[in-house]
Amino acid sequence: AQSVTQLDSQVPVFEEAPVELRCNYSSSVSVYLFWYVQYPNQGLQLLLKYLSGSTLVKGINGFEAEFNKSQTSFHLRKPSVHISDTAEYFCAVSAAVGGTSYGKLTFGQGTILTVHP
Amino acid sequence: DTGVSQNPRHKITKRGQNVTFRCDPISEHNRLYWYRQTLGQGPEFLTYFQNEAQLEKSRLLSDRFSAERPKGSFSTLEIQRTEQGDSAMYLCASSGKGDGYTFGSGTRLTVV
Numbered sequence A: 001a002q003s004v005t006q007l008d009s010q011v012p013v014f015e016e017a018p019v020e021l022r023c024n025y026s027s028s029v030s031v032y033l034f035w036y037v038q039y040p041n042q043g044l045q046l047l048l049k050y051l052s053g054s055t056l057v058k059g060i061n062g063f064e065a066e067f068n069k070s071q072t073s074f075h076l077r078k079p080s081v082h083i084s085d086t087a088e089y090f091c092a093v094s095a096a097v098g099g100t101s102y103g104k105l106t107f108g109q110g111t112i113l114t115v116h117p
Numbered sequence B: 001d002t003g004v005s006q007n008p009r010h011k012i013t014k015r016g017q018n019v020t021f022r023c024d025p026i027s028e029h030n031r032l033y034w035y036r037q038t039l040g041q042g043p044e045f046l047t048y049f050q051n052e053a054q055l056e057k058s059r060l061l062s063d064r065f066s067a068e069r070p071k072g073s074f075s076t077l078e079i080q081r082t083e084q085g086d087s088a089m090y091l092c093a094s095s096g097k098g099d100g101y102t103f104g105s106g107t108r109l110t111v112v
Helices: none
Strands: A003-006 A010-014 A019-021 A023-026 A031-038 A044-050 A056-058 A064-068 A073-078 A087-095 A111-116 B005-007 B010-013 B019-024 B031-037 B044-050 B053-057 B065-068 B075-079 B088-096 B099-103 B107-111
Touching: A003 A087, A010 A019, A019 A111, A023 A031, A023 A087, A031 A064, A031 A073, A031 B099, A044 A056, A044 A064, A044 A073, A044 B099, A073 A087, B005 B088, B010 B019, B019 B088, B019 B107, B031 B075, B044 B065, B053 B065, B075 B088
Parallel strands: A010 A111, B010 B107
Antiparallel strands: A003 A023, A019 A073, A023 A073, A031 A044, A031 A087, A056 A064, A064 A073, A087 A111, B005 B019, B019 B075, B031 B044, B031 B088, B044 B053, B065 B075, B088 B099, B088 B107
16 A cells, blocks of 8 residues: 655745645555646646656656655655646655556645745 | 546535436546545545456445446446535546546535
8 A cells, every 4th residue: 555645734935936845655566656736626637747767757837856765755846936836736656557557546635835926 | 539527517415315426538548537535635546447347446435335337438426325524526537558647627516
């Protein structure tokens, strides 16, 4: 079984400042890692994913994340945020079932990012 | 393809009534998942299908919940004798080989 801990429930930040949203996971098997964004009353949109290869993953909207196996972390970063980045962000993990087939996702509790002008 | 479609978007029902939600996945995707999300929480896995076979069901899922995916196309999630604790957003997602998860916009259930 896998588990995910998002270390901050809320992160306030000013526009154009950098931001880091922290995620730690636990698993007894190899994993795939994901970050999703959710705007109010909407579904989840994939920001980026780590399957294998380079530990630095670049995603949409200028976000990136780094997989750190020794620290079992997958923190999300953006060098300069915009008002439109205000949303809830979820880190998720899936057992690496092989190839590019994905198993069920286990999500963290979410981090609400609020960008102030 | 317009992505994963869920209907209805919103459902208000009285306690004790049955409700059914529908999910239409991306047509090439063979896996379909249901998740439930309550306020302030991350989505929680309920069940998933590979084609028409239901391969896993969460132990947290009461026997009032049932899901089907006839012919491996659309899926329905039925909740019988709804309770106030069933109020949540129900999310559907699909995936296929070489393609990641795509989530629908969800069905928000309110039990009054």
